[in-house]
Amino acid sequence: MDGLQHRIAASLAFAVMAALATPDAHAQAEAPVKVGIVGPLTGPFATTGVAFRQGLEAYAALHGDKAGGKRIEVIYRDSAANPTTAKTLTEELLVKDKVKMLGGYMLTPEAVAAAPVVNETKTPLFLFNASTPVLLKMSPYYMRMGQHMHIPAELGATWARQQGKSRGYVAVADYLPGHVVEGAFVAKFEAEGGKIVGKDRIPLNTVDFAPFAERIANANPDVLEVFITPGAPAVGFIKALAARGLTQKILIIGQGEAEDNDLHLFDDAVLNFHSIIYLAGSLDNPENNALKDKLRQKFGPETTTSAFTIGAFDGLHVMYKMVENLAGKPFDGDAAIKSVIGYAWQSPRGPVKIDANRELVQNFYVRRVEKVGGKLQNTVIKTFSAVDPPPPAK
Amino acid sequence: MTVASFILLYGLSYGLVLCLIAVGLVVTMGLMRVVNLAHGAFAAIGGYLSTGLMVEAGVALPLAIVGAVVAVGLFSLLVERLVFVHLYAAPELDQMLLTIGLNFLAIGSLTLFFGPNVYPTKLPPYLAGSVDFGFRTFEVYRLAVIVVGLAVMAGLFVVFELTTIGAQLRASVDNRTMAQAAGINVPRLFSLTFAVGSGLAALGGAIGAPMLPLEPTYPFKYLILVLIIVALSGFGRIKDALGVSILIGIAETAGRYFWPEASGFVIYVLLIVLIVWRRDGLFGRRASS
Numbered sequence: 001m002d003g004l005q006h007r008i009a010a011s012l013a014f015a016v017m018a019a020l021a022t023p024d025a026h027a028q029a030e031a032p033v034k035v036g037i038v039g040p041l042t043g044p045f046a047t048t049g050v051a052f053r054q055g056l057e058a059y060a061a062l063h064g065d066k067a068g069g070k071r072i073e074v075i076y077r078d079s080a081a082n083p084t085t086a087k088t089l090t091e092e093l094l095v096k097d098k099v100k101m102l103g104g105y106m107l108t109p110e111a112v113a114a115a116p117v118v119n120e121t122k123t124p125l126f127l128f129n130a131s132t133p134v135l136l137k138m139s140p141y142y143m144r145m146g147q148h149m150h151i152p153a154e155l156g157a158t159w160a161r162q163q164g165k166s167r168g169y170v171a172v173a174d175y176l177p178g179h180v181v182e183g184a185f186v187a188k189f190e191a192e193g194g195k196i197v198g199k200d201r202i203p204l205n206t207v208d209f210a211p212f213a214e215r216i217a218n219a220n221p222d223v224l225e226v227f228i229t230p231g232a233p234a235v236g237f238i239k240a241l242a243a244r245g246l247t248q249k250i251l252i253i254g255q256g257e258a259e260d261n262d263l264h265l266f267d268d269a270v271l272n273f274h275s276i277i278y279l280a281g282s283l284d285n286p287e288n289n290a291l292k293d294k295l296r297q298k299f300g301p302e303t304t305t306s307a308f309t310i311g312a313f314d315g316l317h318v319m320y321k322m323v324e325n326l327a328g329k330p331f332d333g334d335a336a337i338k339s340v341i342g343y344a345w346q347s348p349r350g351p352v353k354i355d356a357n358r359e360l361v362q363n364f365y366v367r368r369v370e371k372v373g374g375k376l377q378n379t380v381i382k383t384f385s386a387v388d389p390p391p392p393a394k
Numbered sequence: 395m396t397v398a399s400f401i402l403l404y405g406l407s408y409g410l411v412l413c414l415i416a417v418g419l420v421v422t423m424g425l426m427r428v429v430n431l432a433h434g435a436f437a438a439i440g441g442y443l444s445t446g447l448m449v450e451a452g453v454a455l456p457l458a459i460v461g462a463v464v465a466v467g468l469f470s471l472l473v474e475r476l477v478f479v480h481l482y483a484a485p486e487l488d489q490m491l492l493t494i495g496l497n498f499l500a501i502g503s504l505t506l507f508f509g510p511n512v513y514p515t516k517l518p519p520y521l522a523g524s525v526d527f528g529f530r531t532f533e534v535y536r537l538a539v540i541v542v543g544l545a546v547m548a549g550l551f552v553v554f555e556l557t558t559i560g561a562q563l564r565a566s567v568d569n570r571t572m573a574q575a576a577g578i579n580v581p582r583l584f585s586l587t588f589a590v591g592s593g594l595a596a597l598g599g600a601i602g603a604p605m606l607p608l609e610p611t612y613p614f615k616y617l618i619l620v621l622i623i624v625a626l627s628g629f630g631r632i633k634d635a636l637g638v639s640i641l642i643g644i645a646e647t648a649g650r651y652f653w654p655e656a657s658g659f660v661i662y663v664l665l666i667v668l669i670v671w672r673r674d675g676l677f678g679r680r681a682s683s
Contacts, residue, residue: 044611046510174655203658207606207615210404210536211650211657218397232512232607239604243533245524265512 032071033323033331035316036093038114039104039128043080044231048106048308051261052128055305055312056103058294067320068327074316075099079110086110090117100331101126101322103145103315106308107229108132108177115139122333124322128311129256132177136358137392141333143340144359145315146307148389149177149255150184152276153225155364155384156253157188159276160223165251167197169221171212171237173228174201181227181255189225197221202228202237209233209240217244223251230257235265242269258369259306263376270376273369279349280365280380281305288348305348314347318354351386359389396530401648407536409643410543411605414598415616416623417550417635418591424567424630426584428478429486431493433595434620435500438612440466440596441603442508445515455518459600463593470592474585497613504610513608539601546597547636554632563587567630622665626672 037056041049056074065072075097079086086105093099094117102118103126105111111130115138118125124141131149136142160168168189172178178201186196198219202212216224224246228234234257241247253274258266260281281292281304288305291313295303318340325339326332337358344353350363364387367378419433444462447453453461477496481489517535524531554560566573566580574580599612606616623642627635642661649660 042505042510044510044609050510174658200654202654205658206650208404208408208647208650210408210605211401211647212654214397214400214404215651215654232609235512235514235607243524243535245531262511265514267514267516 032073033067033101034073034075034097034099035319036090036097036099036102037074037076037104037312038079038086038089038093038102038110039076039106040081041076041078043082045081045106045229047231047262048129049078049104051259051306051308052104052106052312054295054299054303055128055309056316058291058298058309059313059316061294061298062290063317063320068324070323070327072316072320072323079104079106081107081110083107083109083113087113087117090114094118094121094123099123101319101336103312103319104128105130108135108175111135111142112138115142118142124319124333124336126315126318128315129308130177132180133390133392134176141337142358143315143318143337143354145311145318147278147362147364148359149180150390151364151387152255153181153184153227154188155276155366155387156225157185157194158192159366159382160225160251160253161189161192161194163223163251165223166194167219167221167223168194169198169200169216169219169224170196171200171202171216171224171226171228173233174203178202178227181225185225194223202233204229204233206233207236209237210243212237213240213244213246216241217246221250223253226252226254226257228254228257230259230262231265234258234262238266238273239269242271247272256307258378259308260304260378261306261309263369263378264302266376268371268376270369271371274366275378276364276366277307278360278362278364279305279307279310280367280378282377282379283348283350283365285346285348285350287346291348310347310349314349314352317345317347318343353386355389357389357392361386361388363387397651399527399530401644401651403532403540404536405644405647406640407539407543407643408605408647409640410540410547411598411602412616412619412623412643413547413636413639414543415595415602416598416620416627416639417547417632418588418594419620420624420627420635421563421567421630421632422584422588422591423624424628425563425570425580425587426482427629428481429489429493430478431490431617431621432496432500432613433592434613434615434617435497436466436470436592437595437599437602437616438500438504438608438610439469439599440593441515441599441606441608441612442504442513443596444600445513445603445608446508448518449514449516455521459597462600463596466596467589467593471585471589474588478588497617500613501610504612508610510610515603515608517604535604539605542601546594547632550594550632551636559583559586564630619661622661626665626668 039049039052077089101124105127106129108130118141119139126143126145129146131147170182170185172182228237255277258270258273321340322336340354353361355361364384365380366382368381370379415437440462444458447458448455521535523534525534562578623638626638645664646661650657
């Protein structure tokens with residue numbers, strides 16, 4: 001009995017030693033750097049998750065899958081835009097798959113749910129889309145690859161005033177980002193001498209939007225700021241506005257409701273819908289043209305860039321940059337983030353720079369939906385260059 | 395005046411679409427006491443089929459809708475004979491679990507064939523504009539929905555109240571055993587009703603598509619509204635289903651117009667009040683077995 005125990009202990013010790021000894025320096029150099037992507041690949045927000053994936057795959061196709069001598073492996077997980085799922089998947093990716101960086105997190109609640117996890121593991125997390133100001137305060141490891149949502153709302157107010165609009169109406173989805181847009185637009189519009197004639201917060205479960213269109217029409221505004229989740233709600237709302245004649249009668253400004261990759265979901269109701277965001281699929285620069293060519297080649301001739309494609313595309317670009325900056329050293333979240341502060345590059349969206357608060361200094365474009373050659377597209381009608389994000393939320 | 399007329403007309407058109415979708419379930423649930431949570435899937439399939447026929451195959455809208463309604467009716471007959479027939483004796487929990495499973499199956503199939511996004515629909519030019527009533531304009535489409543909805547419900551009412559088959563149906567809802575004993579072929583009657591009910595849901599999904607966008611999660615998205623109508627209508631009462639649906643349509647429209655922030659709750663407040671106040675359905679109900 002005693003002898004058997006000895007033998008088991010000895011063989012166990014041997015096995016442990018063998019296991020510890022094998023992963024030599026050679027094997028470690030070969031090990032890929034894993035990147036976890038959490039996004040809605042199914043469910044009502046699936047267009048966004050698909051756009052994320054297209055952006056990442058296009059980047060790898062254009063720039064290779066290696067950075068700093070290491071292979072970058074991208075792992076996709078489907079959150080279906082559910083915050084609880086997003087948090088669980090984040091934990092799984094970190095613990096089981098040992099990812100070094102994370103990306104995706106379409107909606108603010110998903111990003112909020114993941115913050116405590118990455119704060120624990122000190123893992124850089126790239127927000128491809130979520131735009132609520134408070135997010136970057138929740139984690140020092142969050143990097144914004146989309147926008148600070150105050151910017152398009154405030155630019156919308158300024159631009160509307162420049163167009164001589166004086167009666168403003170705000171209609172937003174009734175959740176935190178909507179409230180932020182409402183606050184930013186109202187403050188700026190009133191500061192610039194405009195009058196707010198109505199404010200609506202639209203419940204997220206709304207299906208028939210006609211009553212909201214009716215309310216807005218009856219308040220007789222000349223500019224309407226909207227913020228509605230893309231997909232079915234955006235389609236329903238914009239169609240209701242068009243049916244009430246508002247898209248032709250007043251200036252309607254949104255953000256990401258009618259991105260180029262979503263335009264086919266609308267009919268001509270979406271014509272003359274304006275939006276302000278950090279990209280337009282129709283931008284004519286070498287980076288955007290190369291990206292568009294690659295997207296069409298990989299995913300079919302109808303594919304186009306959207307704000308969501310570009311958030312993912314640039315996110316992976318900065319991830320590569322971090323791995324390069326830390327080449328030869330073990331990956332460390334704090335050092336990785338520090339190494340890209342102040343980093344500037346040419347993105348398909350135009351010149352971009354990461355500022356000290358992990359926000360992007362970038363161009364913003366006023367776009368109008370037009371029909372060009374029988375196809376709907378967002379045409380740029382004004383560019384705001386190198387817009388500085390507001391200082392971080394207190 | 396313009397506000398009141400807006401709420402009435404838009405509430406009516408919204409309510410009628412909900413009514414078409416729900417009325418089939420009101421009757422089949424009354425008849426067989428089967429909790430069919432997959433009923434909304436027939437509406438979704440009807441909407442997808444008619445839109446697909448119109449947009450992809452270029453079929454005229456009325457023809458596309460009729461085609462979708464007939465196809466869904468026949469398809470539901472098949473489903474009833476193959477699947478539901480095993481459920482009639484099963485406990486309610488089993489019925490719910492299985493029909494929820496069918497819903498997931500429907501959602502998966504719709505995603506597979508039509509993609510995960512909203513399935514875009516287009517109105518033909520003759521429905522796209524607005525008509526001017528003098529004091530205000532209304533969408534032609536909404537008016538068309540009201541006309542079709544009221545006509546179909548009127549037809550249904552006539553069949554249900556004035557024909558032999560309607561009498562058999564009412565008898566079977568009230569007391570299935572007795573009806574069977576009196577020589578009514580209840581299983582066959584049920585198959586027929588199931589097919590017609592599913593066809594009506596398809597009609598609702600098809601004509602409602604521009605109002606309630608088609609997406610794969612449709613069968614669950616509108617399930618609550620449909621169940622509210624069923625709960626407030628009482629078993630097998632077509633007239634009540636119509637009344638309840640219109641009430642819900644108008645209440646939701648008015649809620650969104652007057653209290654936009656709270657409008658998500660108006661329907662539930664209405665549900666609670668009505669359930670407490672009129673436990674036996676909105677307009678009362680005959681004692682049933």
